[in-house]
Amino acid sequence: MHRPRFRPLLLTTTALLTASVTALGVPMTLSAQTLNSYGMPGAIDTPTAVAPAEGQFSADVSYSDYGRRVTTSFQVLPRLTTALRYSRIKGIDPNRDALYDRSFDIQFQVFEESGWRPSVAVGLRDFLGTGIYSSEYLVATKQVTPSIRVSGGIGWGRLAGAWRRTDYNDEGGKPKVEDWFSGPARPFASIEWQATDKLSVLAEYSNDDYEPESDADGTEPPDGRLNLGVNYRLGDTYQIGAYTIGGDTFGIRASVALNARQPQYPSGLEPAPAPVRPRPSPAADPDGWSGAWSADPTAQPAIQTALSTALAKEGQVLESMSLSANRAEIRIRNTRYPIQAEAIGRAARLMTRALPPSVETFVITSMKSGIATSSVELRRSDVEALENTAAARIAQRANILNAPQYPGDLLASPGIYPKFSWRLAPYGDIGLFDPDEPFRYELGAELSGRYEILPGLILKGRVRQRVISTQKKKAPKGYTIDEYLALDSDQRTAENNGVPRVRSDTRMFAGNGGPTVPELTLAWYAHPTPTTYTRVTAGMIERAFGGVSAEALWKPVDSRLALGAEVNRVRKRDFDSVLGFQDYEVTTGHVSAYYDFGNGIWGQVDVGKYLAGDKGATVSLNREFANGWRIGAYATKTNLSDEQYGEGSFDKGITMSVPLTWALGTPSTQRVTGDLRSLSRDGGSRLRVDGRLYETVRETHSGKLYEGWGRFWR
The missing domain is CATH 3.30.300 (GMP Synthetase; Chain A, domain 3)
Structure with missing residues (x-):
């Protein structure tokens, strides 16, 4: 294996994944859950039809001369596995020294293994991205003995050695349905031998000839079709592995996994409740x-x-x-x-x-x-x-x-x-997946305050002071900071394909040495009828925009359906001044429909106008487990062309929210939230308002209450 040029980022990412996962709780064992170099159930490069346990979240890092991949995967449903991957392939992108690629995978287990019948799965690899790894497959897996598992299947695209050449002038990010299961189809196979409780040995036959990676920087293609590897489990937490591709190129990988359904303290650490006190007899009282x-x-x-x-x-x-x-x-x-x-x-x-x-x-x-x-x-x-x-x-x-x-x-x-409360705590912001700066962070202290003046009337705010940061103030490509500040909003829009810069200059808000105020708002919540709720929020609503936001929601307590509407009149905030504004002003708004499908799954559709003035719709789907873990995916498509939107073609991403009580055992209403998106662009950007109504009321309505009713007597 050649000297790793990407090692600092690889090691940093590995440390972050390990630290974040370990901090959240006790990971689950990877026994019978071997992941391949793409972070999905598999051997080395090929997939298997194994479905991880429902709720399993995995983070995987792999490295070889053919590229570096960081993958997060999640078992959303018992048979549905999804993944978001971030890869670096040197020399392949003519516009940069390396391709920083974001890709999505999905695999569905059609049949579970039963008797003589193997498990069977169908999958799409890199169906949203540049398509550098684009492939589809059908695969079957059978446990032939307690220690030997075999898999075999048919692959298209890269799995058949038929790379679908990427057009780097294309914005990418869209599913190319016409390519799915098309072109040559070739077989692949793998075998895994569980040599000991901790060590497994892998062998596979793969047709992937790594053509794009070999063409890019002169790396030799694999000499053969046989790949070999070993995996070793370190306790119930981690798994490390080494493998060869074609017998002459070596790679390493590491995985860590946890399960949303298996907290560290299943019974919690809260004190037992007071027992019910039976009433005395009528004669006694x-x-x-x-x-x-x-x-x-x-x-x-x-x-x-x-x-x-x-x-x-x-x-x-x-x-x-x-x-x-x-x-x-x-x-x-x-x-x-x-x-x-x-x-x-x-x-x-x-x-x-x-x-x-x-x-x-x-x-x-x-x-x-x-x-x-x-x-x-x-x-x-x-x-x-x-x-x-x-x-x-x-x-x-x-x-x-x-x-x-x-x-x-x-x-x-x-x-x-009235009631006043405050909190001083550290904060951390992490930026990932930017092609020009794949990883950046900011750490500091945050002072937050909340003043509840009357029922429903709430004044709150946050002040931040950074301590250490790699996030520096940066103007959009082609401008110095002073040059960009000299432009007015119309000029910035004109040079950005006619699209107002509402998110693509977010780095201009970074790098402040003094305190910043991400939020300072006065909100009024009301309940005008038994089935309707309203909210009005005014002030510095988010770091980039301030103004007024008004929302109404219709949601009967026992209804699966909810309907909402929101309108916002906002202005872009000054990059440096705490309370100042720029000259860009916009009215946005959406009508929304929410539907609870049961089993912790709910969907949302928002139709309306976004911050850049574009019009379109956002569709999102969320899954929440009984213990509060949430994961969701969303996609937004507006009337902007692919060229106007830029790389990625449209907005899409994954959201995750983990209750602190899941990791700590002690009861808490606080949560750790975040989102992973392919890229942050101007199109499809919505105002970030805290305390939107559906999330406010959903926790106490019948669907969510019944899902958590098992804790009534806790």
């Missing part, structure tokens, strides 16, 4: 059962104070309460539990301990951003009788209702509003 206590004006304040204190110990805020002889409603803000059903279950237990015996109906209303989003109605007798049974039984007795907006008999708890 005749006044309590008669309801005569409700005539005492001091009764509700005393009960409300006691219940508020008990809920506070559970990380919940009792915002208000209504109480009569036989019915009690409490409105709670959950600040601790990532699954709302657990917060509701703990509140119900405490109500049995605080309320007089005559109160039979419990109503627990969830509050989000100062508005009531849903109500769960329970019979106290059911809570008492079903405490030690399966949570499904109490779910059958519960009613999930649209929360009434402003009942007149609610008594607000004292001292809830």
Whole structure:
């Protein structure tokens, strides 16, 4: 193997992947989950029909003289494997010293292995990207003995040794459906022998002749079709491997994996809830059962104070309460539990301990951003009788209702509003996949504050001070910083194929030595009818834009369908001044439809006008596991031509959100979020508004509540 010129980036990326995955939780074993050099189930270069466990997230790094690849893959559904890959191939791109390629893979397992029948899968490799690795395949895999697994299949494209030549003047990024399963088709095969519990030996027959890599820099093509390799597992966390391609070119790879469905602390570390307190007999407490206590004006304040204190110990805020002889409603803000059903279950237990015996109906209303989003109605007798049974039984007795907006008999708890909170914590920003600078980062300190003036009226902001950073202020290609600052927005648009620069000059916001204010907003949330919600946000909405954003959402509590509309009038912020603006101003807006398909899967379609003035639609699909892990994919297509949009042709990417409680065990509503996109361009860019309504209310509506109802008695 030649001297690695890409080693610093390779080692940095490996360290980042390892650190990020390890920090999130305990990874799962890769036993029977061998990944190939493309980061997908396979041997060395060829695929297998093995499907990793549902929810498995893997990060894989491979290196040989033919290229370097960093791949993240995710098992979205039991049979569906997806991957996003970032590769570097030297000498192949006439416009740069190396091709920094982003590509997507997908594999679907048609049949699982059963008896004499092998598992069978169909896959597309690099179906969104430049097409440098473009290939399709059908593959079957069979476990012939406990230690030997064989696979065989038919491949097209690169897997058949038929490279579909890439046009580097093409913007790329679009699926070339007409090429799928076309051209020569040739067989491939592999065998894996599990020599020990940790060591496996691999052999495969592959037709990939590495033509584009060989043509690019004079690297010799493989001498033969036989590839050999070994994989070694380090505990249950990592896997490393070495392989030969054609017998004369060597490569190495490393993998790390975790599973969204297997947290480090499955039972959590939160204290056990208070037990349900059965009511005394009517003979033991005749006044309590008669309801005569409700005539005492001091009764509700005393009960409300006691219940508020008990809920506070559970990380919940009792915002208000209504109480009569036989019915009690409490409105709670959950600040601790990532699954709302657990917060509701703990509140119900405490109500049995605080309320007089005559109160039979419990109503627990969830509050989000100062508005009531849903109500769960329970019979106290059911809570008492079903405490030690399966949570499904109490779910059958519960009613999930649209929360009434402003009942007149609610008594607000004292001292809830106004409320100020703040937090000082480190922050980190990482930039990936930029062809001209593949990896950059910024680390610093962030001071955030939140002032809840009234229910639904929230002032909040963030101030950042960088400490170390590789992100330097940089003007778009062809300009110095001073030259770019001298242009007005019309001039910047004219030289950018007529497309306003709304994201492609984001690097101009970087490199500030002094404090920056990424966000400073005043938001007003309201609940005008039982099934509609509204939001108005004004101020410095995001780092690049400030202005006003207004949104309305129709979402009945038990409906799978939700409809929304948003309109924004924003202006581009100054690159250096904390509160200044530039001369670019735009009105954007979308109408949106959301649909919950069940099993933690929901989709979203947004149609409207984007920040650059282009018009089109965004389609996204998301999967959320019961423990809060989320992963999604999206694509945006607007009326901009491929040339106007630039490299990638249209916007697309992957989003991920991991609840901290998954990794730490202790309950927390905080999450770590991020997105991986092929490129950040101007077309299809939407305003980044915090606290959009669907995400605000979805957590407490029936679909999400029932998915997490297993934690009701936790």
